[in-house]
Amino acid sequence: MYSEIHLPKGFKCAGIAAGIKPASVKDMALILSERPAASAGVFTTNQVCAAPVKVCRAHLAHGVARAIVMNSGIANACTGSEGMVAAKDMAAEAAKVISCEPQEIFVCSTGKIGPQLPLDKIIQGIGTLFESASIGNVQNTAEAMMTTDTRPKVSVAEIVIEDKPVKIVGFAKGAGMIEPNMATMLSYITTDAAVEQHALQAALKKSVDGSFNRISIDGDQSTNDTVLALANGAAENRLLDENSPEWNVFFQALEKVCFELAMMIVHDGEGADKFVTVKVTGAASNDDAELAARAVANSMLNKTAWAGTYPDWGRIMDSVGYSKAQVVEERVDIFYDDTQAVAGGCQSGVAQEDLIKVVSQSDFAINIDLHLGGGEAVVYTCNCTEEYVRINY
Template sequence: MAVGLQGLPVLHPVPGVRLGAAAAGIRYQGRDDLVVLELAEGGRGAAVFTRNAFCAAPVTLARRHLAAGAPRFLLVNSGNANAGTGAAGMVAAEASCAALAGLAGCAAQAVLPFSTGVIGEPLNVERLAAGLPAALADLSEAGWERAARAIMTTDTVAKGASRQVVIEGRTVTVTGIAKGSGMIRPDMATMLAYVATDAPVSAERLQECLEEAVNESFNRITVDGDTSTNDACVLVASGRAEIPEIQGYGPAFETLCEAVTAVCMELAQAIIRDGEGATKFITVEVLGGRDERECLDVAYTIAHSPLVKTAFHASDPNWGRILAAVGRAGVEEMDLDAVTIRLGEVCIVRDGGRDPAYTEAAGQAVMNEPEITVTVDLGRGDAKERVWTTDLSYEYVRINAEYRT
């Protein structure tokens, strides 16, 4: 059950961006599993992709097509990752792009392909191609909600976010959707995320805006420490807003970046709230580090510890597990007496041991909550970082044990 998610918010249409969905039967029966996103001619695109060496064929091809020019279409299928499929996987990805391009009357390289689902199984291009006419017929600026549901795999809820801001006296919209629930430890983005704006933005600023947003959002979440073969996050700009093109680093760029970051942050947190089997939404904050890397090493060591995560699931204030995780995070020459650790507002560790004022009842009260913050102050610098994670439940094991059955 998703922690603190109440369904999709209002997703504002983005002028110049249309989405359509269809049921192609690629793996799932009786539900949409194919999405086409159309970007108005003259729009621009930016993307970040997984750093997993076994990246999926659509990731490789999307990178290649994006380098050749701005996209006109994004093509997404769920249920099959088309990863670990060798040369045949690339042929399937290319054939998928060609099929859409043939129907839409554009070059195949103007299509960016994306897939998510089971790794190692051939993608059924015939079914995908057969579903394309229906997806194209469904294209609408109001198609965000249906598309958000179509890209789901083990997600229990659809994920979307939207913001409207004023730039140069005009309303500019930023809307996005994402999918992801397990195999989440991004090294660029998340499982799949698509964000669009109607702002006119140069290609360089668009890429910078996306990378800044991703670094503060999708690159700070983890469910299980597994980086997917298919992670991708795309930001497209239709340019339909009647403002001057954003080319520099002034207030217009800053306002747009803030809106894109806010959307990405909401989507990233939604992925954690809907983590596979999650019953807790956990924020890990690390302060007082010498640099960003040191803070992240501590934060992820806590967030990835099975012992810590299972204690959270049991609502067990077994604070020694957190202490041990901090100690093995690889921080050189750590001054133990300078470290403090808190559960919520409750100090559990100070001066190298348990805080004298700590009580089991106080720790238990925090651990009983569905949303918990762990704060570690290393007391050795000014750097700080934050990541979001989940507990580790019986349900997580069941979902992943039965994923292909």
């Protein structure tokens, strides 16, 4: 699937089975920059957060990084001081292999909350990762990040800066416990562009707000959500920041990669087979629009109705109404794609068959106009099927 993709210049990656998951399933990944890379990171805002998130936050202050080491299968969350030691040991071991400072290593974990990491397997795995790392090992790396994901997730952008080819390659995993504000969502972005570190952090934050922070699968924000970006400068452009003439070319490419990865996560939502865009316009404020959109996107009654190909706009009215957004019932218009279901808070008179046609699609939009102001927001979500319940038994 991604076997033809190469990383940006100066990067290598690997994905292996280290024995954390049963049955030789891949469960450790490495992303390595041959030279120190400017680094940026955005993390979960959950008050209960994993040991590796705490370590990443601390290491981010260092500003430059050499590698990301991650495992799937165990989240190393709610693991106390033993978990902190394990996360630090992961970083220290990787630093030893490539002779850098431990602060130049990011560590991530995803999987079950509670158990301690099998540190011996992790340490052995780190050795194997560095041995097998290569510029073309993208498929294995993306696979090693997966938990309940059904497929790996990689996005690529290629741009030109100062006549020099610049590449961005991003990795992500979903697929449950997903309502990032900055969830167990992990994403790694690599680029060979030379980017000033504070500019990279600001650009990543803004890109995440428009992408990963706009998706919701089950409304459960994880303890481990982490997005990291590494820019190693191997493209040899002059250092980019917000004042560079070609900044927007870079920023838009970064945004595109983040957005594509976020959409891949929703498309691969646990048990989901429909992708739903919930867009609210005409709200009293952008915050209100977001509250209304999230209420609709997270309502189990809406998600199960979509699963049943049941265009129950009454449930949408209900969830808009109990959201904390200001709502005047008589002003609300609701469209399924472009087909109006609700006009001024009541049924539009459209034929039910026309609405069924829309919700039969694997990808459709719910467009809600509150007619109260200029506030707008969009949330990307998916349906909830019986399979979701089975996956989480």
